Amino acid sequence: MERSRARSGPGGPGEARGSRVPAERARADDSHAPAGASRAPVGASRIEIDDDDAGQRLDAFLARRFAAVPKSHLYRWIRSGQLRVNGSRSRIDYRLQPGDQLRIPPVFGDAGRDSTRSPAVAARGDVDPVQRERASLARRLPVLFEDDDLIAIDKPASVAVHGGSGVSSGVIEQLRAARPQARFLELVHRLDRETSGVLLVAKRRAALVNLHAQLRERDTDKRYRAIVVGRWPLRTRKLSFPLLRREAPDGDRRVVVDRAGLEAITHVTGLAHSQAAGAGEISLVEARLETGRTHQIRVHLAHAGCPIVGDDKYGNFELNRRLAREGHRRMYLHAQSIAFRHPRTGERLRIEAPTPAAFERLLDAADAGRAEAAS
Numbered sequence: 001m002e003r004s005r006a007r008s009g010p011g012g013p014g015e016a017r018g019s020r021v022p023a024e025r026a027r028a029d030d031s032h033a034p035a036g037a038s039r040a041p042v043g044a045s046r047i048e049i050d051d052d053d054a055g056q057r058l059d060a061f062l063a064r065r066f067a068a069v070p071k072s073h074l075y076r077w078i079r080s081g082q083l084r085v086n087g088s089r090s091r092i093d094y095r096l097q098p099g100d101q102l103r104i105p106p107v108f109g110d111a112g113r114d115s116t117r118s119p120a121v122a123a124r125g126d127v128d129p130v131q132r133e134r135a136s137l138a139r140r141l142p143v144l145f146e147d148d149d150l151i152a153i154d155k156p157a158s159v160a161v162h163g164g165s166g167v168s169s170g171v172i173e174q175l176r177a178a179r180p181q182a183r184f185l186e187l188v189h190r191l192d193r194e195t196s197g198v199l200l201v202a203k204r205r206a207a208l209v210n211l212h213a214q215l216r217e218r219d220t221d222k223r224y225r226a227i228v229v230g231r232w233p234l235r236t237r238k239l240s241f242p243l244l245r246r247e248a249p250d251g252d253r254r255v256v257v258d259r260a261g262l263e264a265i266t267h268v269t270g271l272a273h274s275q276a277a278g279a280g281e282i283s284l285v286e287a288r289l290e291t292g293r294t295h296q297i298r299v300h301l302a303h304a305g306c307p308i309v310g311d312d313k314y315g316n317f318e319l320n321r322r323l324a325r326e327g328h329r330r331m332y333l334h335a336q337s338i339a340f341r342h343p344r345t346g347e348r349l350r351i352e353a354p355t356p357a358a359f360e361r362l363l364d365a366a367d368a369g370r371a372e373a374a375s
Contacts, residue, residue, distance in 0.1 A: 045103075045104045046101055046102065046103055046104070047065075047101075047102045047104060048099065048100070048101055048102075049096045049097065049098060049099065049100040049101075049102065050098060051098050051205060051206065052183055052184050052204050052205045052206070053096055053183065053184065053205070054096050054097055054098045054100075054205065055095060055096065055205060056095070056096050057092070057093050057094070057095060057096075058078065058085070058090055058091070058092060058093070058094045058095075058096060059071075059074060059075065059078065059092045059093070061096055062074045062077070062078075062083075064176060066104075067176070067177070067180055075092065077104075077105055078090060078091075078092050079092075082105035083102065083103065083104060083105060084102070084103040085100055085101070085102055085103075086100055086101050087101070087103075141153050141154070141155070141156075141171065141174065141175070142154040144198060144351050144352070144353060145349075145351050148203065148204070148344075149202070149203055149204050149206075149207040149342070149343055149344050150188070150200055150201065150202050150203055150207055150211070150343070151175070151185075151200070151201045151203060152198055152199070152200055152201075152338075152351045153171060153175075153198075153199045153200075153201060154196070154197065154198065154199075154353040154354075155171055155191055155195075155196055155197060155198075155199040155335075156196055157194050157195065157196040157330045157331065157356070157358075158193060158194060158330070159171060159193065160193045161187055161190050161191055161193075161199060162187065162190075171187075171199060171201075172185065172186070172187050172201065175201060182203065184202070184203055184204055184205055184208075185201055185202070185203060186201065186202050186205075186208050187199070187200075187201055187202075188200035188201060188202050188208060188211045188212070188215075189215060189292070191335055192295070192298075192331075192333070194310070194311075194312075194330065194331035194333070195224075195331065195333045195334065195335060196330075196333075196334045196335065196353070196356055197224070197334045197335025197336060197353045198335045198336070198337060198338050198351055198352070198353045199335070200338065200351075202343075204343075206343065206344075207343040207344070210343035211340065211343055214340050214341060215292065218290065218291070219340070219341065220338060220339060220340045221288070221337075221338065221339035221340075221350075222288070222289045222292070222335070222337075222338050223286055223287070223288050223289075223335075223336050223337045223338075224286070224287045224288075224289070224297055224333060224334060224335055224336055225284065225285070225286060225287075225333075225334045225336045225355055225359065226284075226285050226286075226287060226297065226301065226308050226332055226333045226334070227282055227283070227284055227285075227308070227309045227332035227359060227362060227363070228282065228283050228285055228301055228306040228307065228308055228309065228332075229280070229281075229282060229306055229307050229308075229309060229315075229316050229319060230280075230281060230282070230283065230305060230306040231273055231281045231283055232268065232270040232273075232283035232285050232306055233270050234269075234270040234271070234273075235269065235270060236267055236268065236269040237267070237268050237269075237304075238265065238266075238267050239265070239266045239267075239268060239300040239301075239303075239304055240263075240264070240265045241257040241264060241299075241300055241303055242257065242258060242259055242260070242261035242262060242263055242264060243255050243256070243257060243258070243261045243262055243264040243293045243294075243295075243296060243299060244256055244257075244258035244260055244261030244262070245261075245294060254295075254313065254314075255293070255294055255295040255296075255298075255299045256299070257299065257303045262291075262293060263291060264291050264293045264296050264300065265289075265290035265291050266287050266288070266289060266290065266291075266296060266297055266300045266301075267287070267288040267290065268285050268286070268287050268288075268300075268301065268304075269285060269286045269287075269288075270283055270284075270285055271283075271284045271285060271286055272284040272363070274363050274366035275366055276323070276362070276365070276366040280319075282309060282362075282363075282366060283306065284359070284363060285301075285306075286336070287300075287301070295313070295314070297333065298311055298313070298314045298315075298333065299314055302314040302315065308331060308332055308333050309323065309328070309331075309332045309362070310323070310324075310328070310329070310330050310331035310332050311331050311333075312331070315331075323362075326365070327361075328358070328361070328362050328365070330356075330358055332358070332359060332362065334353070334355060334356055334359065335353065336352060336353060336355065337350055337351065337352040337353070338350070338351055339351075
């Protein structure tokens with residue numbers, strides 16, 4: 001039986017009751033301070049890798065566990081051989097295995113404490129201000145659902161899911177900064193930066209592997225709401241257009257419909273029509289993904305002649321500018337719900353994110369304009 005999980009109100013991503021952080025084994029080896037050191041060193045320690053940490057790159061594991069240590073220092077540990085894996089030097093890109101023994105060299109002060117063992121370190125003033133800012137942002141992410149295995153976030157529009165390409169940090173970096181005690185936090189799937197809605201984050205590697213398998217096997221049900229240009233029929237249409245990723249000479253990456261592309265299937269149902277002032281007819285639709293390609297819904301709807309309102313890559317740019325002048329500035333695509341089997345219990349869950357107020361405002365403005373025109 002499927003159980004619905006809807007947000008009861010905004011909440012910070014604090015640790016859920018009953019969640020457990022597995023204990024790790026660590027012991028001090030030595031604590032010889034370099035000459036002239038003004039702070040007492042934290043002695044070298046050993047960490048044994050368990051199943052939850054296995055599979056990660058060595059550098060990524062260290063960056064997460066020792067968040068207050070500059071990355072340049074972490075890389076120096078590895079390259080100089082101060083950090084040992086099973087008694088030997090290691091590569092930066094080494095993938096950790098269950099049972100691996102890591103020797104962490106002596107470091108100084110709170111920066112050297114394992115952040116998964118000392119949550120208070122992240123709250124003190126000696127933590128990188130960027131980390132503090134990320135933690136502050138994370139507390140404003142509404143949590144739709146959380147247990148020991150996963151978190152479901154209601155991601156706002158204009159927030160990236162991860163850093164990169166000019167973005168200093170995204171949802172995952174913010175969550176890690178806000179939860180320094182969490183041993184494992186990884187994105188289960190992705191949403192475009194301008195898309196809002198349900199985003200799943202795994203808290204255990206086993207949960208991540210299980211959910212990835214469900215996505216590959218199409219054993220999930222992902223539904224989106226969108227407002228599109230034009231009149232979409234009040235029925236379901238199956239869009240089956242193969243998609244291919246291309247890079248333009250200027251470096252711009254786009255997805256196009258191309259016979260040489262990958263299979264992509266979207267089921268789109270018309271829900272309502274409205275008349276936007278100066279923009280013609282617009283439609284509220286639900287899109288159900290059968291496959292999950294990059295920009296799939298956006299490209300399929302644009303190819304079908306009904307681009308998403310506010311889409312700055314595949315949309316109607318002139319219409320977008322007119323609506324932006326009236327205060328309607330976002331891309332109107334929202335990940336409404338996702339259904340899947342719980343990775344531990346097998347129970348079927350459906351997690352839902354409320355439709356953003358911006359959708360209602362645009363539709364209400366369109367209806368008001370139509371009524372005024374009729375009078």
